[in-house]
Amino acid sequence: MYFQISKYLGAIYRKSKIEINQQIQDLGVRATQGDLILFINDNPGLTQKQISKMMVLDASLVGRDIQKLIDNAYVIRHSTVQGYRTNSIFLTDKGVKLAHTLQAIIESWWYNCLSQDKSVDEPALAVQLANLYHNVIDLKP
Amino acid sequence: MYFQISKYLGAIYRKSKIEINQQIQDLGVRATQGDLILFINDNPGLTQKQISKMMVLDASLVGRDIQKLIDNAYVIRHSTVQGYRTNSIFLTDKGVKLAHTLQAIIESWWYNCLSQDKSVDEPALAVQLANLYHNVIDLKP
Numbered sequence: 001m002y003f004q005i006s007k008y009l010g011a012i013y014r015k016s017k018i019e020i021n022q023q024i025q026d027l028g029v030r031a032t033q034g035d036l037i038l039f040i041n042d043n044p045g046l047t048q049k050q051i052s053k054m055m056v057l058d059a060s061l062v063g064r065d066i067q068k069l070i071d072n073a074y075v076i077r078h079s080t081v082q083g084y085r086t087n088s089i090f091l092t093d094k095g096v097k098l099a100h101t102l103q104a105i106i107e108s109w110w111y112n113c114l115s116q117d118k119s120v121d122e123p124a125l126a127v128q129l130a131n132l133y134h135n136v137i138d139l140k141p
Numbered sequence: 142m143y144f145q146i147s148k149y150l151g152a153i154y155r156k157s158k159i160e161i162n163q164q165i166q167d168l169g170v171r172a173t174q175g176d177l178i179l180f181i182n183d184n185p186g187l188t189q190k191q192i193s194k195m196m197v198l199d200a201s202l203v204g205r206d207i208q209k210l211i212d213n214a215y216v217i218r219h220s221t222v223q224g225y226r227t228n229s230i231f232l233t234d235k236g237v238k239l240a241h242t243l244q245a246i247i248e249s250w251w252y253n254c255l256s257q258d259k260s261v262d263e264p265a266l267a268v269q270l271a272n273l274y275h276n277v278i279d280l281k282p
Contacts, residue, residue, distance in 0.1 A: 009157070120269060131261045
């Protein structure tokens, strides 16, 4: 019964985002900007178009938020990489520091939520979600 | 590393919702209304307040969409159940039929996405997501 996957996804996503985003906004960072920082930290050197596709976010939203991150010196855009014309997006040192802070906030939220309960096998779940993700966005791992 | 759980959740949720919602909207049902129909089918007899908490949806949004579902005869509200004053929400026969149609749409989408790939253990993942859900909304299973 594949539809069981959809059943809890929305509520899990909304609950975790609402509570985590409150803490992230206290740093003066908007929720989507925080997601972008974490994604670019894991995937440096992509174009805005690739980021938009892989995060399943509207391209104009991604463009606007990346510009704000550039304005705030969290992100830089390289127009040439190894002699090729491109528009590759990277974190600055300040951006990497923010990524680590955001990871710690998210880690702490999930730890509080799950560490007392042994019914969720976190490493196995993370692998399954990664595999699911690669299927869903049609990029084989 | 608990934060890995958050990593792919948003993109999986957005991608599956965008594509599934297009098909659901072709039936003349809004996305949140479809989610409510499926939830009430699984959890009959709850109050709006309980539904709002368990689905992690804004109470006024839930109230508005349930009223529309009542107007369209998919849902009924019982003000007394077994002699007690309450406001329990149930599906009508028409609502149950719609729930089955929605389940078939979602099933088919995930089947197309996952049936060729053996890296996602769907039954195990569904159990893990159910356990995760019960932790996240602070209701032990």
